[in-house]
Amino acid sequence: MSVFELDDHSRTIIHIDLDCFYAQVEMNKNPNFRSVPLGIQQKNIVVTSNYKAREFGIKKCMLIAEAKKLCPNLVLANGEDLHDYRQTSYKVTNLLQKYSHLVERLGLDENFVDVTALINEKLKKSSDVEVVGNISGDSSEKCDCGCTERLTMGTVIAQEIRDLIKNDLNLTTCAGIAHNKLLAKIVGSRHKPDQQTVVFPNSALELMLSLDCLTNIPGIGRTTFEQLESVGIKTIEDLQNGGVKKLEPLLGADKARIIHNFSYGIDKSQVKPTGKPQSIGLEDSCKSISVEKEVRNKLEQLLNRLLLLVAEDGRIPKTIKLTVRKFNKENKVSHRETRQSNINPSLFSNQSANKTKIMTTIMHLFNRIIDVKKPYHITLLGLSFTKFQEPPNLKNSVASFLRRDLEVQSVISIESQNGVDEPESPVPSTSSVELKDVESPSPSPSPKKLKLSNLVTKKRCFEDYYEDCESPSKLKVADLCLESVSCPPDADQDVFKELPLEMQKELWEDYKRRRSAEMNLCSSQVKKPKPNTLLNYFIRNN
Structure with a gap:
C-alpha cells in the first residue's frame, strides 16, 4: 500500500499564529511603540521584536548588545513578566472556541483549530465560495474526495477568525489551512505578517520538498536532526528514501513511522482540546549565586509571582517543583537538576x-540538590506548581448548609426571646436549655430583652454543639428542637396549627417515641467527641 493511500483528507485544520506576539501586546499597552523599532527584552536577550526592528536585521534571541549595533534606535520593553501575555493568549483561545471546541494551544501565540464540523454544516447551505488569501502550489488539480471544497470553505472561516481577533483584541495573525496539523503549521509561515495561505493535498509533497532543512519539520529538533545526520539523512528526500526500517534503530518504531510520514506531509495526529495548563512555573536566570541567603531571596521573589498566577488560574496545586542550574567552574559546564515534593x-x-x-518545603528541596557546606554556583532558579485539583464548591456543600441552617435557627430563637411574636409551640429552644436535655421538651422561656453577652453565649451554644456533632446525618431539625419547627416533620403544618395545644403535645410525644432511637445525640457526643467524622472533614476543608 502506498504511503499516500494512508492519508486522510476529511479534516480541515486552521493554524493561527499571532504576529510578533509579545511586541503586539506591548504596542497595545503603549501605542507610541507602534512607530518605533521595538524589542522585547528578557535579561540580556531580545526574545522578539516588531517588524520595524526586523527590517534592521534583528532576530529572535539576539544579544541586546548585538541588536543595538544593528539598530541604535532600538526601543526595549521589559518582557520578563508574562502576565499580560498569558492573559491575552487565553483571550485569543476563547475567541477560537466560538468556532470549534477542538482548539489546541501551542505555546502562547499559536493555536490549532479543527473546523471540520463547522465546514460540513456550511457546505450543506452553500458550496459556491472562492479561496480567500494565498495558495501554496498548484490548485488546478482537484481531489475526488471533496477536500478542495472543504479547504476552500476553510479559508473563508480562517479570514473570519482573523478579523474577529483583529477587531476584538487589536492583534494581527497569520493562518495556515490544510487537511492536517503538520501542513497547516508549515504553510501558514509562507506569507507573513497578517496573511493566510492554504495548501491542497495534491500540493503537499511539493510543499515538503521546498523546506530548506529537516529542522523546519515540526517534531524534528536539534537532537533528532543530529541522530538522522549521523546515518547520512540530511534532506527531506534522504528522509523519504531512507524508509522506516532505517529509522527504527535510531528513533524507535513509533517515532520512526511518524517522522517518515511527516516527510511526505502526512500527519494523523488529532487536534486535542487544551484545558488549563498541567503546570504553572517561572524560571529566572541570574549571575552566579553562591550564598544561601541570596538563593532564598530569589526563590521568594519567584514564589510571590507564581502565587499570583495560581490565584488567577483558580485551581489548587498539590505538588511543587524546584529547578536549579548549577555551573561547574572546573569544566565550564552547566547542569540542570530538579526536585519535587507534595504540598498540602x-x-x-x-x-x-x-x-x-x-518556602520551608522549597528550601528543603534546594538542600537536597545543593550541599551548602561545599562551594556552589547557581545560574538559574525555577519554581513550578503541578498536579492541580479543582477547589471544593463549598457554596452548596453539606457543611455550609448546616452552618447556614444553624445560624438562621439561632437568630429566630433569639428574636423570639426578644419579643418577636411567634405562635406557641411545645418545642423548646435549644438556646434556652442544656444540650444534654435536648430530648426532654420543656416550656419556652418568656420573651424578654437579652443583653449582648447573652446573645454571644447563645451563639456559642450552637457552635459548640455543631463542632461536637458526631455525624451531619444526625443533625435533624427535630433533634435540635429549634423554635422555628412548629410541628413534627411528618405532620401537616396547617392542620397541626388548628389542633388544641394538648393534642399538639400528644402528637409530639408520639413522634418522639417513634424517633427515640435517634435522639441520643448529646449524651454520647459530649463525652466522646470523634474528630474523624464526616462533619469535621467538611469543617477542615472549609
Whole structure:
C-alpha cells in the first residue's frame, strides 16, 4: 500500500499564529511603540521584536548588545513578566472556541483549530465560495474526495477568525489551512505578517520538498536532526528514501513511522482540546549565586509571582517543583537538576497561601540538590506548581448548609426571646436549655430583652454543639428542637396549627417515641467527641 493511500483528507485544520506576539501586546499597552523599532527584552536577550526592528536585521534571541549595533534606535520593553501575555493568549483561545471546541494551544501565540464540523454544516447551505488569501502550489488539480471544497470553505472561516481577533483584541495573525496539523503549521509561515495561505493535498509533497532543512519539520529538533545526520539523512528526500526500517534503530518504531510520514506531509495526529495548563512555573536566570541567603531571596521573589498566577488560574496545586542550574567552574559546564515534593492543598485555602510553610518545603528541596557546606554556583532558579485539583464548591456543600441552617435557627430563637411574636409551640429552644436535655421538651422561656453577652453565649451554644456533632446525618431539625419547627416533620403544618395545644403535645410525644432511637445525640457526643467524622472533614476543608 502506498504511503499516500494512508492519508486522510476529511479534516480541515486552521493554524493561527499571532504576529510578533509579545511586541503586539506591548504596542497595545503603549501605542507610541507602534512607530518605533521595538524589542522585547528578557535579561540580556531580545526574545522578539516588531517588524520595524526586523527590517534592521534583528532576530529572535539576539544579544541586546548585538541588536543595538544593528539598530541604535532600538526601543526595549521589559518582557520578563508574562502576565499580560498569558492573559491575552487565553483571550485569543476563547475567541477560537466560538468556532470549534477542538482548539489546541501551542505555546502562547499559536493555536490549532479543527473546523471540520463547522465546514460540513456550511457546505450543506452553500458550496459556491472562492479561496480567500494565498495558495501554496498548484490548485488546478482537484481531489475526488471533496477536500478542495472543504479547504476552500476553510479559508473563508480562517479570514473570519482573523478579523474577529483583529477587531476584538487589536492583534494581527497569520493562518495556515490544510487537511492536517503538520501542513497547516508549515504553510501558514509562507506569507507573513497578517496573511493566510492554504495548501491542497495534491500540493503537499511539493510543499515538503521546498523546506530548506529537516529542522523546519515540526517534531524534528536539534537532537533528532543530529541522530538522522549521523546515518547520512540530511534532506527531506534522504528522509523519504531512507524508509522506516532505517529509522527504527535510531528513533524507535513509533517515532520512526511518524517522522517518515511527516516527510511526505502526512500527519494523523488529532487536534486535542487544551484545558488549563498541567503546570504553572517561572524560571529566572541570574549571575552566579553562591550564598544561601541570596538563593532564598530569589526563590521568594519567584514564589510571590507564581502565587499570583495560581490565584488567577483558580485551581489548587498539590505538588511543587524546584529547578536549579548549577555551573561547574572546573569544566565550564552547566547542569540542570530538579526536585519535587507534595504540598498540602489546605495551604491555599481562603485565597491565600501560607508562604512560610511553602518556602520551608522549597528550601528543603534546594538542600537536597545543593550541599551548602561545599562551594556552589547557581545560574538559574525555577519554581513550578503541578498536579492541580479543582477547589471544593463549598457554596452548596453539606457543611455550609448546616452552618447556614444553624445560624438562621439561632437568630429566630433569639428574636423570639426578644419579643418577636411567634405562635406557641411545645418545642423548646435549644438556646434556652442544656444540650444534654435536648430530648426532654420543656416550656419556652418568656420573651424578654437579652443583653449582648447573652446573645454571644447563645451563639456559642450552637457552635459548640455543631463542632461536637458526631455525624451531619444526625443533625435533624427535630433533634435540635429549634423554635422555628412548629410541628413534627411528618405532620401537616396547617392542620397541626388548628389542633388544641394538648393534642399538639400528644402528637409530639408520639413522634418522639417513634424517633427515640435517634435522639441520643448529646449524651454520647459530649463525652466522646470523634474528630474523624464526616462533619469535621467538611469543617477542615472549609
